[in-house]
Amino acid sequence: MGGQTSKTRKFTLENEEPRNVIKVSDEVVSRLRKSMEEVLHIYMSCCMFRGKKKAAAEQPPLYASGVEGQPPPFYHYEPSLTSLKIRQEAVDNLKKNDEYWENRIKDLEKRHEKMRVIMEEEFTKAVEDFRVTRLREPAECPELCTNVKKNVVDCYKMYSREPMRCAKEVQAFTACVDSNRITIVEEARCTAVKAS
Structure with a gap:
């Protein structure tokens, strides 16, 4: 930079992944070339304006292509x-x-x-x-108080018109059912406690 001349270096990378290649059309290349020429032209005119005409003339051309008329190689970003x-x-x-x-x-x-x-x-x-x-x-349920129940039924058959005569049999049947009910509830409660 400044008063020193720099040499163009060529750097080639091999692309291991072809999906990362950026393809550029010839139109884009020509636009880039024109913009580079404009930048070079502005730089040259700037150098001439400041009295550095000799340093600018000694610089090598920006594009160094071997064949005229052929566009210079364009290196894509990798x-x-x-x-x-x-x-x-x-x-x-x-x-x-x-x-x-x-x-x-x-x-x-x-x-x-x-x-x-x-x-x-x-x-x-x-x-x-x-x-x-x-x-x-x-x-599965056992029939409870069967003999007392039979006494109540027989009494009602015998005294069908006078049901009050069977009051003793009905009270005996009720007492039997109540005592069996208490036994069944106690057994169920004990079974539930043992299961838990």
Whole structure:
């Protein structure tokens, strides 16, 4: 810069990933060439204006093409190795993050499936226990106070027009039913306490 002349260096990078290539049309190349020529022209005129005509004349041309009429080579921007590394690290981090959350989701699904199976088993057991202990089928229930009941029925048949004569039999039947009811309630309470 300034009074020193600089030499043009050529630098070639091999592109390992063809998807990062930027294609530029000939029209864009010609526009860039024109803008570079304008910048060069402004620079040259500026140098001449300041009395540096000799230094500007000694500078090599901006474009050094071997064949006239052929456009100079145009080098496209390629990401540097550090930006490629950063991009690769970001992609790797995203993949790790995706794998982590996929594994978490799969783990949660497995846990929920286990819980569902356990809950269904417990529900089935509870229904079966309820059916066995609470809902006795009529055939399973023992008939209570059968002989006292038979006495009440026989009395009503004998004294169908005078039901008050069967009051003693009815009171005996009521007392029998009450005592059996108390026994059944006590047994159910003891069974429930033992089960819990």
